[in-house]
Amino acid sequence: MVVTLQIQHALKQSTNPAHTIDLLNVWAANLRHTDLAQAWKINYQAEYHARNGIFAHTPYYQGLVECWYWRGKFYSVHKKYAEALGCFYKSMEYCDYVDDALLSFENQAACYYQDAPDQFIANRVDKLALHNILGVTLALQLQLDAALEHYLIAEEIAIMTHNEWMQTILNSNIAYLYRVLEQPIEAENYLQRAFQRLPEALETQAQKRLYATMLDNTCWVALQHGQLYDALIYANASLELYQALSWSQGIVEVLNILGVVYQRFDQAERAMVEFEASFELAQRLGFQEDMIFSLIQRGMLVATQPDYTQALALIQAGLALALDTDDLSQQALAHKALADVYEQTNACAEALHHFKHYHQIRENLFNERSDQRLRLLQVTHQVLQAQHQARFYYQKTQELVAEMQERDRQRIELERLATIDSLTGLYNRRHFLGLAQSLLEQAWQAGNALAILLFDIDHFKQINDRHGHHIGDQMLQLVATTAQAALRQSDLIGRYGGEEFVVMLTRVSNAEALLVAERLRSTIEQQVLSDAHQSISTTVSLGLALSYPHAEIPLERLIQQADHALYQAKAAGRNNVQIYTA
Known part of the structure; x- marks a missing residue:
């Protein structure tokens, strides 16, 4: 509320049309979590002024870049990722028309960003920020190869511009991709880079939230390695930091992670407590994706007791919510879980029914994503033409990067050996x-x-x-x-x-x-x-x-x-x- 009043006061005092548009864009960005309808109105107002105002170069292209960037973020709030991608591509097009001289001037409105993830935009939305958000959005759609391509382009730019903070974010994001791909060694490599780049003293909210996310990812990597005790330590550390930051989304996710960890420990009762706590908080806050995950996991857990009636009820509730939110990935997970439970009860017809749905959804997801990947590659080709010079220099550094990666692998191996007794393979x-x-x-x-x-x-x-x-x-x-x-x-x-x-x-x-x-x-x-x-x-x-x-x-x-x-x-x-x- 205080920041909103400050922005409104700054708008009244502003005599610079470009600064006015910058303020409107930041205001709309801040409102997206509390009053999305008002955020849309302010966003359209900013676009109108950017197109029709009087500037040295008309329209104000940097203002349009940020209008479309935040519009994409608004769609992401409702998980409308296809529409969000369209907005980000549009923003990328306007980037080509921005006068580079403008980027040398400080964006005074940027200091009003409230959300920690937005604070990485220290000055203005640029191609680096856009490639990163394209990677994030594509990853949410499980288009991991396309997401990785954008992250690597962004990493090239960050290296060329000596942007250590963005390199840290990108290393964390790439680690997440490898985590989802179940390649824990690669995920661990990128997480190690991210941890190295973070300052020892975490001063800003953005730094603390990124650190908590990295701990979250490290927990999943430990699970993929079968290191349950390490996973438990990382999950608790991440939860503690999320709670200190009062970031509900992170708390909900880590509670679900803790449920998975305790489930692997064969502590069904403790796992159920974590899943139920996650569901209760997610339901209160409207985090439907986490609610679905919790319901399905609880159902799978109850099926091991076995209480097949309750298991089916929980998983079917998760499926109903996934259908209501049009979340195809979660629908596939629910159908697979239902098929497994029905198979355990020898209900072959029902098991076959859900297996068919599972495979059909998987096939539809692949075909739909293939079409989107083709459009993405066309846009990416245009972007790569503009980045040809940066790529030329980047290729010269490949040998050095490979050497650094090898050193990272060697260091990780040494750290592992420092915890293990070499003769017996037990902890030292x-x-x-x-x-x-x-x-x-x-x-x-x-x-x-x-x-x-x-x-x-x-x-x-x-x-x-x-x-x-x-x-x-x-x-x-x-x-x-x-x-x-x-x-x-x-x-x-x-x-x-x-x-x-x-x-x-x-x-x-x-x-x-x-x-x-x-x-x-x-x-x-x-x-x-x-x-x-x-x-x-x-x-x-x-x-x-x-x-x-x-x-x-x-x-x-x-x-x-x-x-x-x-x-x-x-x-x-x-x-x-x-x-x-x-």
Whole structure:
């Protein structure tokens, strides 16, 4: 409200027709989330003045560039992406008529932008901003190859103009594309670049919101890698930042992500809580796409319990909403989910019906997008002609860019190795302790019980002395592999040092923790390490320390207790489990 009054005051004071149009465009941009009808009126008013005002060069082309840019944004609010693309292409055409001398002057109206994503327009809408928004809009339609083409053109311009901030945004956007394409390595590369370019101190709302989005994307990448604990950490960090920014769209999305993470952890109850929280907030705010996703995911989750009646009701509600909003991608997802549930209930006719709908929608989407891609390539060809000079210089930098990408890959690999014990493939001690501390604090907040299990290989020195260190290394690897297979998916395991291993068991009762420990001991006892000359078996001794709900025992103390119990297991003859008692 304050900014609106400031713009209105500036309009009354303005004696420069171009500045007046700039103010109208910014005002309309700010109104699109609160009063879209008024935003449209002001947008048309700005276009009229840009076409009919008296300027040094008539019409005021920069004003028209921004009128059509924001008009495209207005269509995007209602998810009318085809109309939005038409507006952005029109804006791109007007860019060719803009007097370059105008760009050297500061757009004083830009300081009134309220929405964090708009604040990257530090001065004026230009081809860099347009290629970026074309990429964003095409990505929302899942035209990922066309979106990537625009992002790469924008990246060329950003590099040529030394625009670090836009390079950061583009790296984040390209990472999202690779995330959707399920190419986590490439997504991780671009996210690393984006993280490197962000300043250490995040000062503006735009910087903080971009950082939260990057954490969001990193969570999905971790999920694609199967790194569930990392995904949980990134999702919670993203949620915390979104909440601090009061950005509802981000909060809704991350709640859905948390639901997926907990679903992968086989924590159905916790996953349902997150999906329901996301749905409730999305429903209150009118975020229909997130509502549909939540409904479908809840239905798929309920089907595993199994409660097929409720599962079908939830997914059908999601389908109805997808039909109402004409969201073909979500309709396809809903039909696929319904087909799977009906198949599980042996309702073959209904399953076939939904499979047919699923494939028909997928085919229609492809054909429709193929036509749009052809039109896009025609427009892109015209744009590339104007960017020929920039592309010429960009090609000269390809070798350098490839070298930088290779260095990024090497650095990411080194960072991965810094968290993993190279011999066993388990988390190393430092990384395990960091993850365990996070899980412990979450357990405190949720009031859940957990346990620390410390175990080592009995008479390991004798194995090394009698058979050689290479056999000792193989035994460590066998024990590590066996332990991973014997533990639950939600448990965390690491190599604590030498022949000693550490496990955190989450959300377990005393009986459950003891059962897991005994299963681990018994499974290792049955393993045999064989080579050409001999067969070697081993046993382990285990110490168990329990943390009760709301006890809030520090991690270091829990490990000390488990170590004490391990000592007791050794004293009791080895190959047994001892529980710490004070």
